Amino acid sequence: MPFPPLFTCDRLHWRLFERYKIVAPYSITGNALMMNILTLCSSLSLLLVLALIRTNRLRSTRPLPPGPKGLPLIGSLLEIPSRLLFLKLVEWSNQSGPLISYKVLGQVIVVVSSAKAAGDILDRLSAKTSDRPRYIKAEYLTHNMDFGFVNRGAFWRTQRRAAHESLNVRAAKDFQLVQNEESRMLVEGLLLHPEIDIAKHIYRHSSSVAWRVIYGHEALKLEVDEPGLPSDSFFAPLLLAAVPGGSIVDILPFLHPLISRSKFIRRYSDEWYERASAFFVKAHVAPQVEGMPSLSAKLKELGEKIGMSGDEDCGWLGGTLYIAAQDTTATSLKWFLIAMLLHPQAAAAVRRQLDQVVGNRFPTFEDMDNLSHIHAIIKEVLRWRPPTPTGVPHAASEDIMYDKYLIPKGAILIANSWSIGRDPSMYPDGETFDPSRFLDEQGDIKPSSPDSHDNYPVFGHGRRICVGKTLAINTLLIAVARLLWAFEFEPVRDEHGQLLPDPMKFRDNGLTVWPAEFQIRLVPRFPDLLDRLDVSPEEG
Ligand code: HEM
Numbered sequence: 308m309p310f311p312p313l314f315t316c317d318r319l320h321w322r323l324f325e326r327y328k329i330v331a332p333y334s335i336t337g338n339a340l341m342m343n344i345l346t347l348c349s350s351l352s353l354l355l356v357l358a359l360i361r362t363n364r365l366r367s368t369r370p371l372p373p374g375p376k377g378l379p380l381i382g383s384l385l386e387i388p389s390r391l392l393f394l395k396l397v398e399w400s401n402q403s404g405p406l407i408s409y410k411v412l413g414q415v416i417v418v419v420s421s422a423k424a425a426g427d428i429l430d431r432l433s434a435k436t437s438d439r440p441r442y443i444k445a446e447y448l449t450h451n452m453d454f455g456f457v458n459r460g461a462f463w464r465t466q467r468r469a470a471h472e473s474l475n476v477r478a479a480k481d482f483q484l485v486q487n488e489e490s491r492m493l494v495e496g497l498l499l500h501p502e503i504d505i506a507k508h509i510y511r512h513s514s515s516v517a518w519r520v521i522y523g524h525e526a527l528k529l530e531v532d533e534p535g536l537p538s539d540s541f542f543a544p545l546l547l548a549a550v551p552g553g554s555i556v557d558i559l560p561f562l563h564p565l566i567s568r569s570k571f572i573r574r575y576s577d578e579w580y581e582r583a584s585a586f587f588v589k590a591h592v593a594p595q596v597e598g599m600p601s602l603s604a605k606l607k608e609l610g611e612k613i614g615m616s617g618d619e620d621c622g623w624l625g626g627t628l629y630i631a632a633q634d635t636t637a638t639s640l641k642w643f644l645i646a647m648l649l650h651p652q653a654a655a656a657v658r659r660q661l662d663q664v665v666g667n668r669f670p671t672f673e674d675m676d677n678l679s680h681i682h683a684i685i686k687e688v689l690r691w692r693p694p695t696p697t698g699v700p701h702a703a704s705e706d707i708m709y710d711k712y713l714i715p716k717g718a719i720l721i722a723n724s725w726s727i728g729r730d731p732s733m734y735p736d737g738e739t740f741d742p743s744r745f746l747d748e749q750g751d752i753k754p755s756s757p758d759s760h761d762n763y764p765v766f767g768h769g770r771r772i773c774v775g776k777t778l779a780i781n782t783l784l785i786a787v788a789r790l791l792w793a794f795e796f797e798p799v800r801d802e803h804g805q806l807l808p809d810p811m812k813f814r815d816n817g818l819t820v821w822p823a824e825f826q827i828r829l830v831p832r833f834p835d836l837l838d839r840l841d842v843s844p845e846e847g
Contacts, residue, residue: 368706369713372417374407375399382410387552390815393696393725396420400726406712411558415718416551417703420726422733425768426758428709429701429722433769438702440719443563444554447576448545452584452623455631455699456549459770465614466624470774472613473602474628479777481600483672483785485519489526490786491669491840494793496529497829498836503529505827509640510539510633516782517632521625522590523601539637542630544579546817551700551719553817587626588618602628632775636782638694638819639685643787645808645822646688647796650740654791657684657742658832660750661792669839670788672781679752681788683742685780686762690728691740692810693765694819698722701771727764793836794829 377383386409388395396418399407405421406428419425429436438458445456454466472478493512497505508529515527548554556562566572591603606613606621615621647654657680661670664677675681700719707714714720729737733756734744745762747753755761763780766773773779798805812823833839 369708369711371415372406372408372712372714373403374409374418375403377410381412382414384411384558387411391813391820392550392552393723393820396697396721396723397725400723405726405730406710408712408714408718411552415715416721417714417718418721418723420723420730422727422730422756422758422764424709425722425727425764428707428714429720429768430758432707432709433771435705435707436701436703436720437770438704439771440551440700440702441557441560442548442554443556443560444548444576445545447556447566447573448548448579449583449623450580452619453545453627453630454624455627458702466620466627467774469606469609469613469615469624470602470628472609473605474775474778476777479781482516482520482778483781485516485599486782486785487672489516489519489782490789492526493786494789495837495840497790497794498831498840500529501829505644505829506637506641506824509637512786513637513640513782514539514629514633516636517629518590519596519599519601520778521602521628521632522593523595523599523604524590524593525596539634541579541582542634543816545630546634546819549699549818550697551721583626584619584622587629588622591622591625592618628775631773632779634816634819635694636779638816638821639689639779639783640786641822641825642692642694643684643688643783643790644796644827645810645825646684646691646740647791648798648808648825648827649810651796653684653687653740653742654796656680657791661788665792667833667839670785670792672785674788675784678788679746679750680742681784681791682752683745685783685787686745687740687742689763689765690734690737692822693724693728694821695765696723696725696820697818698724698765698767699771699818701769722764722768724765724767733759793832793840795832797828797830799826799828 375383375386377386386395396407397420399409400418400420405424406417406419408415408417410416419428439456441458442456445453449456451457451462454463454470457463489512492515493508496503496508496511500508511527511529518524518527548557552558556566570577591606595601595604602625603621606615606624610616615624660678660680664670665674670678698721700721703714703716703718703720706716728734731737745753758764760766760768760772763776766776766779798807800806806826808822808825810822814821814823
């Protein structure tokens with residue numbers, strides 16, 4: 308059965324199908340096929356008319372920010388890579404400046420690549436720039452239950468407030484107990500099980516912190532997965548769907564009526580939703596470890612007072628946080644290890660401070676005020692290799708005049724945190740990994756620059772700023788301090804010499820970008836390391 312005309316084997320078809328792994332509608336036959344062709348053709352014509360109207364409307368006002376011209380009507384569709392969008396955005400920003408725009412089928416996408424522009428547009432104008440673009444594929448997957456992907460409205464506000472109640476700077480202190488225990492387990496696991504891939508240790512650690520903080524259950528084990536716990540790859544479709552152009556239905560929204568009516572095409576998303584929903588709700592309602600603080604426990608206690616009483620709402624709030632937390636934290640730790648392999652002098656500088664401040668005992672949260680180098684190294688890792696280099700896109704809810712440009716209502720706004728972290732006015736020589744850029748002459752952390760969010764531009768902006776920022780930083784602080792204290796990191800060698808990772812080799816996981824697989828050898832710094840880890844959770 309041939310494809311409908313739209314899907315003939317041209318470059319566009321190949322790119323779309325190669326990227327989105329769309330199942331060709333081979334099963335559509337006869338009249339149904341004719342109807343679908345007609346629907347598609349009429350929808351396409353409608354879309355082209357809309358694109359023309361939009362283009363003309365914009366031409367009559369101020370210009371859009373500069374950027375690639377693209378082709379008539381389809382804009383830059385063919386220039387957008389199917390993977391690692393951020394590399395293309397960085398290239399265009401380097402050519403055209405800190406505020407650029409491009410179009411895909413009439414949709415305007417504005418990319419913000421300097422700290423000042425991000426501060427002006429995404430922070431100070433956040434009343435107009437904190438919506439999310441519509442993510443149709445994510446809607447199929449989550450049924451609009453993930454508040455990170457929905458527009459501002461009553462549901463977003465209630466969920467965001469409940470998340471903030473449990474994760475703000477003060478509340479996050481309650482979870483240091485979990486972070487202590489988990490970072491100790493990470494070191495112990497790496498020491499006792501060097502045969503297990505380091506990525507698996509890290510994945511267990513970051514997932515387990517999130518799992519315990521959110522649902523209050525026992526720690527996740529390295530070997531035995533929690534029954535029914537979705538693997539990291541399970542969440543990948545959602546992370547992919549949240550990148551602009553990350554799904555075919557978001558590029559060609561006229562397919563939505565067709566897809567939404569076809570149970571056959573939607574069945575994967577529907578099954579995904581059922582499985583995710585069952586898992587999150589079960590995790591929320593199951594009894595928690597007694598006395599353990601957790602988001603679920605708080606929701607059960609406060610319930611209706613904060614408008615969060617239904618198990619589905621509560622389960623999905625936990626699920627939203629779990630998805631947002633585990634992969635971003637694990638990705639940061641992987642980039643940290645790569646940075647340490649490539650820059651052993653930076654690791655040595657931190658260890659000198661660790662040896663002075665904590666000596667032979669296990670570092671604790673109480674040491675953190677005296678460990679400026681640990682803070683600096685985390686800021687630098689997240690600046691140098693932001694785990695979410697294109698952030699989570701915002702949308703403009705009104706026309707905005709910025710500088711001499713128009714950012715039209717409905718434009719998708721991308722905070723290009725890769726380039727913001729290389730903004731020469733704040734981070735000169737941005738390609739170089741140099742944690743000392745954050746330290747003053749006394750070795751203390753320097754006051755942060757304006758619009759830098761405490762030199763953590765990677766956590767986003769405005770009303771949408773990452774709600775788990777403090778939790779994430781605390782998880783990283785204690786894990787990084789303990790890893791550097793416990794081990795020397797060495798590259799693995801083969802007959803040709805050292806196998807050093809290539810920091811420009813990436814694995815695209817949608818919103819997060821991982822380093823390509825790498826190998827590392829961890830050498831304990833103390834012969835009796837295992838005994839030194841034996842601390843009570845309160846001390847630890
Ligand atoms: C290093 C780790 C992390 C990074 C780099 C990161 C980064 C981000 C970014 C860039 C955004 C989008 C902000 C914006 O739209 O301007 C975001 C949003 C979000 N983050 Fe994180 N995040 C991390 C850890 C966490 C953790 C640990 C949690 C939860 C426990 C979390 C929960 C969320 C949620 C729920 C949102 C959506 C907020 C909303 O739309 O209102 N994140 N994060």
